[in-house]
Structures are given as C-alpha cells and as structure tokens.
Amino acid sequence: MSIEAKNENKEFKPLIVAFCCNWCSYAGADLAGSSRLAYPADVKIIRVPCSCRVNPLFILRAFQKGADGVILCGCHPGDCHYSTGNYYARRRMTLLFSMLDYLGVENGRTRVEWVSAAEGVKFSQTMNEFVEKIYSLGENVRLEDLRCKKN
Amino acid sequence: MQRIGVFVCHCGTNIAGTVDVKRVVEAVKKEPGVVYAEDYQYMCSEAGQQKIADAVKNEHLTGIVICSCSPRMHEGTFRKAAEKAGLNPYLVEIANIREQCSWIHKDMEEGTEKAVILARAAIAKVMLNAPLQPGESRVVKRALVIGGGIAGIQTALDIADAGYEVDIVEKTPSIGGRMSQLDKTFPTLDCSSCILTPKMGEVNAHEKINIYTYSEVEKVSGFVGDFSVDIRKKARYVDMDKCTGCGLCQEKCPSRKTPNEFNRGLNTRPAIYTPFAQAVPNVPVIDTEACIKFKTGKCGVCSKVCAAGAIDYTQKDEIITREYGAIVVATGFDTINLDKFDEYYYNQSKDVITALELERLMNAAGPTGGNVVRLSNGEHPKNIVFIQCVGSRDVTCRGKSYCSKICCMYTAKQAMLLKDHYPDVDVHVFYIDVRTPGKNFDEFYRRAVEEYDVDYIKGQVGKVSEAENGRLLVQGVDLIDNRQIKMEADLVVLATAIEPNKDVRKIATMLTASIDNNNFLTEAHPKLRPVESPTAGIFLSGVCQGPKDIPETVAQAGAAAIKVVGLLAKDKLVTNPCTAQSNPLFCNGCSACEKVCPYGAISYEEQQVMDGGVRENRRVAVVNSALCQGCGACTVACPSGAMDLKGFSNRQILAEVDAICR
Numbered sequence: 001m002s003i004e005a006k007n008e009n010k011e012f013k014p015l016i017v018a019f020c021c022n023w024c025s026y027a028g029a030d031l032a033g034s035s036r037l038a039y040p041a042d043v044k045i046i047r048v049p050c051s052c053r054v055n056p057l058f059i060l061r062a063f064q065k066g067a068d069g070v071i072l073c074g075c076h077p078g079d080c081h082y083s084t085g086n087y088y089a090r091r092r093m094t095l096l097f098s099m100l101d102y103l104g105v106e107n108g109r110t111r112v113e114w115v116s117a118a119e120g121v122k123f124s125q126t127m128n129e130f131v132e133k134i135y136s137l138g139e140n141v142r143l144e145d146l147r148c149k150k151n
Numbered sequence: 152m153q154r155i156g157v158f159v160c161h162c163g164t165n166i167a168g169t170v171d172v173k174r175v176v177e178a179v180k181k182e183p184g185v186v187y188a189e190d191y192q193y194m195c196s197e198a199g200q201q202k203i204a205d206a207v208k209n210e211h212l213t214g215i216v217i218c219s220c221s222p223r224m225h226e227g228t229f230r231k232a233a234e235k236a237g238l239n240p241y242l243v244e245i246a247n248i249r250e251q252c253s254w255i256h257k258d259m260e261e262g263t264e265k266a267v268i269l270a271r272a273a274i275a276k277v278m279l280n281a282p283l284q285p286g287e288s289r290v291v292k293r294a295l296v297i298g299g300g301i302a303g304i305q306t307a308l309d310i311a312d313a314g315y316e317v318d319i320v321e322k323t324p325s326i327g328g329r330m331s332q333l334d335k336t337f338p339t340l341d342c343s344s345c346i347l348t349p350k351m352g353e354v355n356a357h358e359k360i361n362i363y364t365y366s367e368v369e370k371v372s373g374f375v376g377d378f379s380v381d382i383r384k385k386a387r388y389v390d391m392d393k394c395t396g397c398g399l400c401q402e403k404c405p406s407r408k409t410p411n412e413f414n415r416g417l418n419t420r421p422a423i424y425t426p427f428a429q430a431v432p433n434v435p436v437i438d439t440e441a442c443i444k445f446k447t448g449k450c451g452v453c454s455k456v457c458a459a460g461a462i463d464y465t466q467k468d469e470i471i472t473r474e475y476g477a478i479v480v481a482t483g484f485d486t487i488n489l490d491k492f493d494e495y496y497y498n499q500s501k502d503v504i505t506a507l508e509l510e511r512l513m514n515a516a517g518p519t520g521g522n523v524v525r526l527s528n529g530e531h532p533k534n535i536v537f538i539q540c541v542g543s544r545d546v547t548c549r550g551k552s553y554c555s556k557i558c559c560m561y562t563a564k565q566a567m568l569l570k571d572h573y574p575d576v577d578v579h580v581f582y583i584d585v586r587t588p589g590k591n592f593d594e595f596y597r598r599a600v601e602e603y604d605v606d607y608i609k610g611q612v613g614k615v616s617e618a619e620n621g622r623l624l625v626q627g628v629d630l631i632d633n634r635q636i637k638m639e640a641d642l643v644v645l646a647t648a649i650e651p652n653k654d655v656r657k658i659a660t661m662l663t664a665s666i667d668n669n670n671f672l673t674e675a676h677p678k679l680r681p682v683e684s685p686t687a688g689i690f691l692s693g694v695c696q697g698p699k700d701i702p703e704t705v706a707q708a709g710a711a712a713i714k715v716v717g718l719l720a721k722d723k724l725v726t727n728p729c730t731a732q733s734n735p736l737f738c739n740g741c742s743a744c745e746k747v748c749p750y751g752a753i754s755y756e757e758q759q760v761m762d763g764g765v766r767e768n769r770r771v772a773v774v775n776s777a778l779c780q781g782c783g784a785c786t787v788a789c790p791s792g793a794m795d796l797k798g799f800s801n802r803q804i805l806a807e808v809d810a811i812c813r
Contacts, residue, residue: 015811015812017808017811017812022223026221026223027223029250029251030221030223030224030247030250030251032250032255033221033249033250033251033252033254033255034250034254036254036255037255038255038256038257039255041252041255041256041258041261041262041264041265044265044268044269044272044811045247045251046272046804046807046808046811047222047247048783048799048804049729049781049782049783049796049799050782050783050784052747052782052783052784052787053782053783053784053786053787053796053799053804054787055786055787055801055804056787057801057805058804058805058808061805061808061809061812062808062811062812065808065809065812065813066812067808067811067812078667081685081782082685082749082780082782082784083665083673083685083749084747084749084784085749085782085783085784088747088784088787088788092787124255
C-alpha cells in the first residue's frame with residue numbers, strides 16, 4: 001500500500017524531525033530536491049553543522065513535543081567534514097536509541113543514516129522508508145508530554 | 152523586543168507553483184515577533200534585495216527570515232544584503248522551502264502547510280540569533296616546510312621567490328630526499344641528480360630560505376597564521392660553521408660497518424658521514440651508535456685529522472622555537488617492508504632486490520659504480536625478471552589497496568636502461584595491468600616493448616625460489632596464453648609498493664591534520680582543495696598526500712606554495728564567528744570537551760568567576776576561536792551544559808524543534 005493511500009485511510013499524520021549535517025546530508029536533501037525525488041511532507045529538516053552537534057536532548061525534546069520519529073543524517077564514516085564528528089554521533093545515538101527503546105520508544109522510530117552530498121536518491125529513499133515505518137508503528141505516545149499539547 | 156521581517160520568495164514558479172506564498176505570508180504574520188512579511192518574485196535579485204534593505208530600515212527589523220531556496224545557495228547573498236542595510240549578517244535565517252518543500256511535493260495544500268512550518272522554525276531560531284562579529288588574527292610572514300625532498304625543495308623555492316621567509320626541516324643529514332637516490336628519471340631519461348642538485352644548491356643559497364637538516368619537528372602549537380613550532384636540531388658533533396666539507400674524516404674513520412641507508416643497505420658507511428657526495432649542507436654527522444669514540448671513549452681519529460677543528464664531541468641537541476604563518480607537510484614516502492611477502496624470496500636471496508635498490512646499483516655513484524651485478528656473486532645477470540604490484544593493489548592486510556602509480560613507468564625505464572647498458576640481457580616483466588597515464592608516458596612504455604623488446608607477461612608471480620644451479624627460479628602464470636611459466640633468473644626486481652613516511656602519523660597528530668587508513672594525509676577536498684589539509688594553515692606537498700611521480704610532485708609543490716603565499720600575503724585573517732563558547736559559570740573544568748575537539752581548539756585556564764556573589768578562581772575551558780571550526784562536538788560532550796555553539800546554540804535548535812513539533 002502506498003503512503004498516499006494510507007493517508008486517505010487514516011487520520012494519522014506523522015511528525016518526523018530529521019537532523020541533517022550541513023556538509024553531506026543537508027546537501028543530499030538539496031540534491032533530492034533539485035532532482036525532484038519526492039518524499040512525504042511529514043519530514044521536517046533541521047540543519048546542524050555536524051551530526052555530532054545533535055544533543056540527545058534535542059531528540060528527547062522532539063519526542064516530548066509529540067514527534068513520531070526522529071532521524072539523524074550525517075556524512076559517511078570517514079567523510080566527516082570535521083573528520084570525526086559522525087563517529088561521536090554514532091556512539092551517542094547507539095546509547096540513546098537503546099535507552100529510548102527501553103523507555104518504550106521503539107527502535108523503528110529512531111534512525112541514524114549516512115547520506116553524502118551526492119546521494120539524493122538515498123536521501124529520498126531513506127525518508128520514504130522511514131515514514132513508512134512510522135506509519136506502521138502509528139502514533140508515538142510514550143514520551144509525549146501532554147502539557148505541551150495545546151489543543 | 153524583537154522585530155522580525157519575513158520575506159517569501161516565489162522563485163518564479165519554482166516555489167509559487169506548489170506553495171501558496173500569499174498564504175505563507177498571512178500565516179507568518181501571526182507569529183509572535185513578526186512585524187513585517189511580504190512576498191516577491193525573486194528575492195535574490197537586485198530588486199528583491201532592495202526590498203529587504205528597505206524593510207530593514209523602515210520597519211527597524213532586528214532579524215530577518217527569507218523563505219527561499221537552500222541556504223547553501225543564497226545564504227551569503229542575503230547576509231550581504233542585510234549587512235548593506237545595516238543589520239548584522241548573522242541575524243538572517245533561511246527557511247528552505249524550495250529544495251526541501253516545493254520541489255518534492257506536488258500537492259499545494261501539503262506544500263503550503265510544510266512551508267509555513269519551516270518558516271515558523273526559522274522565525275523561532277532567528278528570534279534567538281545574536282549579532283556575531285568575525286574575529287581577526289595575525290599572520291606571521293614565515294612558512295615552515297617539513298621535509299627536504301623535491302616536494303619540500305620546490306615548495307620552499309616558490310614561497311621564497313614570492314618574497315617570504317621559509318624554513319625547511321629535514322630529518323636526515325642532507326636535503327634531496329628520494330629523488331637524490333634515483334639514477335635516471337622517466338620519461339626523458341635525464342639523470343636525476345643533474346636536475347636535482349642545482350635545485351638543492353639554489354635552496355642552500357637562497358637568502359630567504361633557512362635549512363635545518365638532521366632536525367625534527369618536536370612540538371606544534373597555535374593555529375593558522377600563528378603557529379609556534381619547536382624544532383629539535385640533533386647534535387651533529389660537527390661544527391657547521393667550521394667544517395669545510397673536505398671529507399677527510401669520513402675517509403679515515405675506522406668504524407665502517409654501518410649499513411649505508413642512502414644506498415639502501417647495499418654497502419656500508421663510516422660512523423662520520425654525509426649521505427652522498429653532493430649533500431647539502433656538505434657537513435657530515437657522527438652516528439653515535441656506530442662511533443667508537445662514543446661507544447668506548449677511545450678513538451677520536453676524526454678530530455685528529457680535521458684541519459678545521461670542526462669536530463665537537465660535546466655538542467648537544469638544540470631546541471629552536473620559531474613562529475610560522477603556514478606549515479607545509481612534504482614528508483614523502485618509503486617502500487613497504489617485505490617481511491610478509493616470503494613468496495618473492497626477498498629476505499632469503501641477495502639477488503632479489505627492490506626497484507629502489509636497483510636504482511642505487513645502476514647509479515654511477517652507487518655502491519657498485521653503476522655496474523648492475525648479482526649481489527650474491529658479483530656476476531652480471533643475464534636474465535632479469537621484474538615483478539609488478541608487490542604489495543600494491545593488494546587488498547589483503549599485508550599489502551596496500553592502492554596503486555603506487557610510479558612502478559609501471561620506472562620499471563619500463565629500468566628495463567630500457569638495462570637493455571641499453573647490457574644488450575645481451577633478457578628482461579621479463581610480470582604485470583597485472585600496465586598503467587601509463589601521463590604526458591609521453593604511454594609512448595615511453597611502448598618504446599620499451601617495441602624498440603627494446605622487453606618481454607611483458609600479463610600475470611602474477613606465485614613463487615620465487617632458489618634453483619639447484621644457484622640461479623633463481625621464478626614461477627608464475629601467463630594469463631593471456633593461460634599457461635604456467637617457470638623460468639630461471641639471475642636477478643629479480645620487485646616493484647615494491649610505496650607508503651607514506653613512517654613519521655607522518657606523529658607529525659599529523661602534532662599538526663592535528665587528518666590522515667587516512669593508509670597514512671596518507673587527507674586533503675580538504677579531494678577535487679577542489681587537493682593541496683590543503685582540512686586543518687587551516689596546513690598544506691600538503693608530494694607523496695605524503697598520495698602516490699605521485701616527480702612532475703606531479705613538483706606541480707603540487709608549486710600549488711601548495713601559492714596557497715601558502717596567498718595566506719601569508721594577508722595581514723589579518725578573518726575567522727568564522729560560528730564557534731563554540733564556554734560559559735565559565737557552568738564549566739567545571741572536566742576536560743570532556745577538550746578530548747573530543749578534533750582541532751585542539753580547547754584549552755584550560757584559571758579564571759576568576761563571580762558565582763552567586765562569591766568570587767573564586769576556577770579552571771575553565773577556553774575556546775580558541777581561530778582554531779575552532781564550529782562542529783559542535785564539544786557542546787554535546789559537555790556534561791554541565793557550559794559549552795554552546797554560536798549560530799547553532801542549544802536554545803536555537805530547541806526552538807526549531809519546538810516550532811516544528813507544535
């Protein structure tokens with residue numbers, strides 16, 4: 001079933017935050033855009049200088065505020081603009097994601113992906129896959145702080 | 152109170168085709184802080200920029216958001232426009248509603264909704280932007296070149312000719328490097344020392360160049376434009392000012408059993424020596440491990456014969472500290488160790504030699520005076536086998552995955568020269584592929600095949616062993632005829648893979664320059680910035696960056712030199728203001744940030760901190776903004792939240808998250 005079809009069937013519109021490093025993945029997202037490779041509008045990108053800039057706090061905050069999935073994209077191992085940033089990101093996220101899993105935020109809702117500036121196709125594919133996964137998992141309620149909800 | 156202006160670009164129909172820009176304008180006007188919003192056909196055009204400038208002035212804006220294409224495209228344009236209008240350029244944020252919205256969505260409703268959210272995130276962020284000022288740092292008008300081979304020599308000459316002072320630090324007693332060991336050079340067959348020694352002389356005589364031979368870089372601190380380097384000048388035990396270079400000491404030295412490094416151990420040298428006759432400087436050094444005087448206290452022959460009284464056994468290592476604006480790494484290469492390549496019989500037989508050893512054998516100033524002989528019995532070889540790719544293009548752990556690049560050409564050269572000198576020899580070359588890209592290179596190789604009748608066999612050698620008659624037995628395959636080959640040979644020459652100099656990892660660590668798995672230094676961009684290291688102020692010249700032949704090395708040396716000159720020509724450097732910043736109130740001096748910083752930008756100092764009305768001295772982290780590149784690794788490593796990144800602060804990113812998840 002395509003995502004569009006699912007959209008019609010269900011009310012559920014996921015909220016997905018993607019952190020992209022400025023040098024590889026953000027450029028990869030730009031390339032996906034200029035190549036007109038569609039992925040669902042549920043994905044909202046936040047630009048960070050490097051994947052290592054992403055504090056686990058940011059991801060926790062996203063879930064607290066009602067995000068259904070968070071993905072972190074960085075340069076491929078060995079290609080980091082700052083030489084080692086993505087290795088730090090990988091380690092930190094491994095720990096954070098296993099903790100989140102323990103807290104009930106399934107591993108499918110969190111993901112780290114390496115996307116280079118040349119991989120527009122990979123960026124779009126990754127986002128499509130990820131959104132589909134979030135659809136299959138449904139709404140995330142485990143960490144959501146209802147006090148943050150306005151309506 | 153913040154006064155934010157939002158400008159929504161149509162980009163023709165690129166954005167307006169899928170995003171209802173009017174609706175975006177109406178939606179953002181409701182956001183807190185936004186006092187002005189408008190849309191326009193092309194915000195990046197002169198007229199669009201004028202609209203921004205007018206709004207900044209008329210509406211007294213304190214921050215602007217442009218909803219347009221990717222910031223990678225026009226962030227610079229809009230920052231400049233803001234600056235012109237009198238707004239700090241870092242008070243501009245861009246919402247990417249083209250590449251990441253209109254171009255990938257087809258549905259107007261969906262596109263508009265997302266564009267509004269992206270604009271909201273940018274507005275939330277810009278509310279927290281602080282005006283940033285690029286810093287300034289000084290430029291010391293002097294360059295350091297590490298390595299005195301052809302790469303270092305050429306770089307130094309080019310920098311010095313542009314009028315800047317250059318110091319060369321060379322580990323061995325003489326400059327000259329690998330090129331001085333070569334006999335002839337491809338594809339012109341001119342003699343290596345005939346073209347190198349004039350350059351060595353030029354460097355020596357150049358008033359702007361200062362050479363530290365027998366010296367090593369010990370410590371590097373500082374940053375682009377302002378490095379401080381400790382150079383260890385090892386004790387030569389010979390006074391450079393007094394020595395006339397007559398060579399009598401070397402002649403009379405009784406300790407003569409040390410393998411001669413310059414001749415790749417094919418003969419021996421005295422304990423007091425210059426590596427080769429044309430050494431620059433022509434001043435010998437005493438090898439204390441071989442010297443009888445240093446080992447037993449009794450000898451002193453060199454001191455007795457030296458008419459100039461230059462021998463000084465009491466000399467000590469000297470540490471020289473100098474400041475530099477730029478550092479060029481030109482540390483060159485060595486051939487790999489062949490201990491793990493037993494099938495080629497290199498360690499077992501004297502008649503299996505590396506190509507570099509053959510260069511020394513062929514050289515008229517070499518250990519055999521230019522006679523190519525079998526080292527086991529001194530006879531002239533009749534049948535010579537060359538084996539290509541020994542350790543190159545070898546993905547197993549003992550070899551190197553890369554192509555060493557120079558071997559195909561020097562093998563053709565050596566084969567031709569051997570045929571020239573000894574028309575009776577047969578030369579066979581086992582190869583995987585013959586790679587000859589380069590001006591006049593393929594013609595050169597074809598000459599070896601067609602004119603000189605060198606026998607090229609496509610296939611690899613599986614085993615070299617000793618035949619019963621004392622010759623070597625080479626077993627290989629011919630892939631074209633699909634047959635096994637067994638041939639007897641008198642001399643086997645291995646085209647041994649080259650690898651970066653062993654010291655390069657140590658040097659790279661000192662310079663915080665990045666290095667790859669093969670120990671080659673990494674360039675800032677593989678295509679567009681091939682002679683710069685990602686670390687600002689560090690430049691790469693020659694094989695330390697990747698395998699190269701002489702013309703390529705010289706070209707890269709010149710390129711590195713012009714980059715250095717471009718840097719040294721500046722009086723001040725402007726630094727990126729988006730750097731990390733530590734709050735001394737929260738910092739507990741734990742060093743977590745220092746450990747993750749790839750640029751060595753973080754140090755610690757005692758600071759007086761006012762905390763809750765109490766004044767106390769604390770050890771706190773300080774970021775050197777000239778070194779910091781703004782990756783933000785430290786901000787996450789910091790357990791107390793003291794470290795933050797300007798331009799991408801914790802509050803700014805959290806505000807974006809909040810705006811998106813609303």
